Amino acid sequence: MTTSSALPPIVIATRESQLALWQAEHVQALLAARGHSVSLLGMTTRGDQILDRTLSKVGGKGLFVKELEVALEEGRADIAVHSLKDVPMELPDGFALACIMEREDPRDAFVSPHHASLDELPQGAVVGTSSLRRQVLLQALRPDLKIEPLRGNVQTRLRKLDEGQYAAIVLAAAGLKRLGLHERIRSVFEPGQMLPAAGQGALGIEIRSQRQDLRDALAPLAHERTWLTVTAERAVSRAMGGSCSMPLAAHGVWSGDTLRLQAAWGDVEGRLPLVRAEGSSRVATLDEADALGLAVAGRLRAAGAVAAC
The missing domain is CATH 3.40.190.10 (Periplasmic binding protein-like II)
Structure with missing residues (x-):
């Protein structure tokens, strides 16, 4: 040393x-x-x-x-x-x-004192999140739910949940795990259910x-592979105007030397359907990762997603 x-x-x-x-x-x-x-x-x-x-x-x-x-x-x-x-x-x-x-768990976590999963929530239950991405993905999974804003640090959000202000809240699994709060996670959303945010974890x-x-x-x-993955994810967000707050998800997964990148865009007002796109390519450099992200963003727009800003 x-x-x-x-x-x-x-x-x-x-x-x-x-x-x-x-x-x-x-x-x-x-x-x-x-x-x-x-x-x-x-x-x-x-x-x-x-x-x-x-x-x-x-x-x-x-x-x-x-x-x-x-x-x-x-x-x-x-x-x-x-x-x-x-x-x-x-x-x-x-x-x-x-x-x-190196990335922690990139997935979203379902947290609730009384319900083990999103499917178990009663009709019209109140779920807390201030993420536009989580809002549109939750609405796609359960249109009956009432999505309410939730701000503050992790402990503040958990306190509001425990006080009964929400039936459940959605948080990043990585944050809960880093704070030693694994036991608060009732279930995790697989990317096929709720695609993570670019760079999450x-x-x-x-x-x-x-x-x-x-x-x-x-x-x-x-960590090289994490860097390549999040570069591709952030390229989707950048191309869609993602420095603004917008309902956008982007998540990459490796298979050998090939990076598969999925993205989703939703309309917070619910007037347009959820749009999904994906692409894959061999990625070994940051430029190649960026190019993959830009290609997937183009597919999102072609499918009806609307860029912000």
């Missing part, structure tokens, strides 16, 4: 929710094991502060990363650790994703793009 005195210290900018801190501390431990001196800079983002409105109405995914990017720009922090599904598809000039780590590390020293330090933490 390289001695810490030979390496510059690294400051991680992180949101202060329990899950965000787990993610930052996970990266901190991995870097520390390689000899780096690593500290955390805890911050509260606008996405954490605005809890009375859905993200789609107050600025979308960028609300969770802007303050962290300011800390990088001002030199108060060196890297920022993000849940990749919260990262806009287009980063501001001067910023880059320098590392994509993966962690991305953002830097100022000119920091080659940080790219080198983070390289051992990267």
Whole structure:
């Protein structure tokens, strides 16, 4: 192991929710094991502060990363650790994703104190989610359900469920598993039921793009297949205007050297049917992954999906 005195210290900018801190501390431990001196800079983002409105109405995914990017720009922090599904598809000039780590479970989890699965919910039951993607996919599975907004960190959402405000809620399985809350998962939605969001379950590390020293330090933490997969998924979202909040899913699965990419788009108003598209190709580079994503996005649009922004 390289001695810490030979390496510059690294400051991680992180949101202060329990899950965000787990993610930052996970990266901190991995870097520390390689000899780096690593500290955390805890911050509260606008996405954490605005809890009375859905993200789609107050600025979308960028609300969770802007303050962290300011800390990088001002030199108060060196890297920022993000849940990749919260990262806009287009980063501001001067910023880059320098590392994509190995993915946790990308699926959505069904959480309920009294019901074991979506099928067991009574007619007209209230289900909580503020994800437009989950909303349209839930409505496709169970048109009778009443989908209500649900904001806040994981613990806040579970508390609202336990207080009886919802019959069930849908959360990312990865977040629950990382927090040691496996027992709250009653069932998971297989991708054929509820296709995950682009990048769901993966962690991305953002830097100022000119920091080659940080790219080198983070390289051992990267996971090539996850990076290729989420690049394809995010290419679908980017082509569809996915830096805005929109009801879009994209999920890739490997078979040998071939990546199969599925995508789905829905109309929140329910006026248009759910649209699905897919494609597959041999993928070995980020450019090839991007090309696959763009091809699948084109098929979505040809089938009737409407791009945002």
